[in-house]
Amino acid sequence: MTALEAAIGVVYLGAAACFVLGLHLMNAPPTARRGNALSAGGMGAALLATLVLVVAQGTGPTAWAVIAAGTAIGAGGGLLAALRVRMTAMPQLVSLFNAVGGGAAALIGGFEFGARSDPGAAVAAVIALDVVIGSVAFSGSLVAAGKLDGRLPGRPVLLPARAVLTALLALAAAAGTVLVAAGAGGPAPLAVAAAAALLLGVVGVLAIGGADMPVVVSLLNACTGLAVAMAGFALDNSMMVIAGALVGASGAILTKLMADAMNRPLSAVVAGGFGTGDGGPAVGGGGDVQRIGADDAAIRLAYASRVVMVPGYGLAAAQAQHELRELADLLAGRGVRVDYAVHPVAGRMPGHMNVLLAEAKVPYERMKEMEQANPDFPRTDVALVVGANDVTNPAARRPGTAISGMPILDVDKAETVIVIKRSLGHGYAGIDNELYTAPGTRMLLGDAKEALASLTAAVKALVG
Amino acid sequence: MEALDDLTVFVLSLLVGFEVISRVPATLHTPLMSAANAVHGVVLVGAVLIGASAHTPAGYALAFLACVFAAANVVGGYAVTDRMLHMFRPPAERAGATGEPGAPGAPGGGDGRGTGGTGAAR
Incomplete structure (x- = not known):
């Protein structure tokens, strides 16, 4: 390990500590904003350290252009959306940010799979899990955002033979993961697993009523955290592992807290089929309504x-x-x-x-x-x-x-x-x-x- | 051995995550989810790293898309969380008293309304 790598490792450790302390400060309103700022500061330092590392590696101009252009477009779009969104539409924007985070994690998995000639069973399995979990989070969060935004029907959309379809898709994703881990069949099993996972996210979230969407978004948020942790494994970047695991676990707890607040068992939320969405039929029978001017x-x-x-x-x-x-x-x-x-x-x-x-x-x-x-x-x-x-x-x-x-x-x-x-x-x-x-x-x-x-x-x- | 180190870090981080947000008031559920959402924007580090190691057109394309997605996640995530939390200024700050002076963009000046509990009930 060179001195530079050691220094970057220390910055990564500091960033990870900022994430933990930042989330902890968010437990109470008076300190919440400071917590978010601390977390953002850690993120900035981690990104800066990464750039230093990439410079030291002697990265070519094409790669720089790709990184700079992609980051600028994404950052600009994200910032604009965050500053412009009406507060009422904020839940769907959070879901959208979660979707792209999961998508990015899945893309990293795909890249690493292509870049490594013989990753070994453990890394291959991690890559496959990254792609599968990230893909579910991506498509599921997009559907959730669509439902929250009213672009998709809020009521549960129950496809025919949904249980069978869900089971088949899950099986395909699992089988693909196992094949990738075993190193068999080249890129095809990973592609199949990714496609199945994308469909699984769509089918799964479509079936859930709009009232349960917050819980679903929180759950998918935790999924993205896990996908990022897997991407961290694949890249051998311990800070990504820490941050991803942190979000995965705290997201899971938060999901439970939300489900409890709504008195909805998490299993029932995921099973779907509850509620009708906005504006059902008019009140029928059951007494008269008294109006007032x-x-x-x-x-x-x-x-x-x-x-x-x-x-x-x-x-x-x-x-x-x-x-x-x-x-x-x-x-x-x-x-x-x-x-x-x-x-x-x-x-x-x-x-x-x-x-x-x-x-x-x-x-x-x-x-x-x-x-x-x-x-x-x-x-x-x-x-x-x-x-x-x-x-x-x-x-x-x-x-x-x-x-x-x-x-x-x-x-x-x-x-x-x-x-x-x-x-x-x-x-x-x-x-x-x-x-x-x-x-x-x-x-x-x-x-x-x-x-x-x-x-x-x-x-x-x-x-x- | 290295894989075991990573696994250790992963498991310990999971445990920290379980402990770090206990007893949070419902008021903060949404901001907290948004903050956690921003933290997994750390995937941008990974996107930059794969961008630096890419050398085929397909690799560049994947890295580019990953950078776009991850940067939107991290920048938008922190910005929208901050906007939400901006609404939860502590009463002292809202009344223009000796709150944190460094809060940028917080409209200063007393609005005359009373101060009191922080709303962190329970």
């Missing part, structure tokens, strides 16, 4: 002493978080106590709603998590539900429904519930919301943004 709703809000805002995905989809905050501020200015009750999975991902509300400059301490918010609902005059559905459905308290056992916000315990909703359709779980037909509930039908704006105007007009 903006003026009446405004009076109830203005003369309440305690109001709880319950935002859901509909709010995010309508980009109405600023209007909600405006209304809340107006009410708070009149002496009404206004809080925001945020369900763990409100929005499209756990924590997504907190990000959206924070973007609208809602004070941190006004956002109550479910455990804090629920004891307050019996003392609440008006619960204003904006675009939230399944997370408020009292049916979750009874056994035997699609959402049974899911923790919900107890909005039905408030004296009056006003629900702003575009239509009387279903939520992701595809079942009727009993809240809408409860005696204390009034429905204000309309687009969240317009409805909130008209409520604000009505409060202003009525009470000056």
Whole structure:
């Protein structure tokens, strides 16, 4: 080992330590941003060290051009997308970044397979695993991003004979991996394994309903981590092994935490077939819905002493978080106590709603998590539900429904519930919301943004 | 022997990963996932390394694509995570008080709203 290699090894070690400490700092909001910066700093140092190494190796001009052009295009595109994306569309962008990460890991595997004449069984097996896991993460994340973005149907797409198809694809990927490890058949088995893995990602994620997408994205994120670790093995780069394994393991834990927050067993998520996606058929039977106009709703809000805002995905989809905050501020200015009750999975991902509300400059301490918010609902005059559905459905308290056992916000315990909703359709779980037909509930039908704006105007007009 | 070293590192890193993010509030699930997503952008190191060792047109093509993908992952991943976390400024900083002075782009100045818990409930 030369002095240069040793120095680079030390930088790699420091970078790996930055990744670990950075992720650890992200456990709490006050230190989270510092954690991300530390992690990014480690990444920058690692990349710089790699460039030094490549310079020292005497790389030719063509290779430099390829590296520079590819990195510039990717970095520019990624940065532009990250800075431009609306916060509501952020989950699908994260999924997209995960897809390209998995794709890159798979490509590295493919390159290494071609570059080595006789890799040996262990390295060949690692390369095959890299390609297979990376390919699943690539295609699966693309499909997940498509579903989150609404380009693909949110409902589970169940292909005929899906179980058989999935089993066959998994078998093909496994057989290809074994053949590659055995050194038999040249590049064909690797190509077959890669193709099967790509299809497996598509078929697998297509079958999963939109409501479960966050868990799926997190799972695929962990997969990409493992693929990167495998690529690290193939390149004999221990920092990539460390970082990949770190993401693989922490991603797996995070996936479990998310599934727990939604009360969905991970096995059921992966099996798919749950939920209908956005906007199912209209509410059928089961009692009458009482509607309310903006003026009446405004009076109830203005003369309440305690109001709880319950935002859901509909709010995010309508980009109405600023209007909600405006209304809340107006009410708070009149002496009404206004809080925001945020369900763990409100929005499209756990924590997504907190990000959206924070973007609208809602004070941190006004956002109550479910455990804090629920004891307050019996003392609440008006619960204003904006675009939230399944997370408020009292049916979750009874056994035997699609959402049974899911923790919900107890909005039905408030004296009056006003629900702003575009239509009387279903939520992701595809079942009727009993809240809408409860005696204390009034429905204000309309687009969240317009409805909130008209409520604000009505409060202003009525009470000056 | 070298393979065993790598395997040791791999297993220990997995264990660190399992331990490093316990008890994280649901509020931070999305940013944390995005941060982990950025960390596996380290695959760019691998993409650069294969680019440097490429010497056939097919090799260059693979390396080029890998560089594009990996660079998008790492740069976009960190940028979008930072944007998310920008929303979670500590209250002291938001009120324009003696928060971290080095936070770039954070709109300074008090917005008059109260400070209080950090939201890290539980």
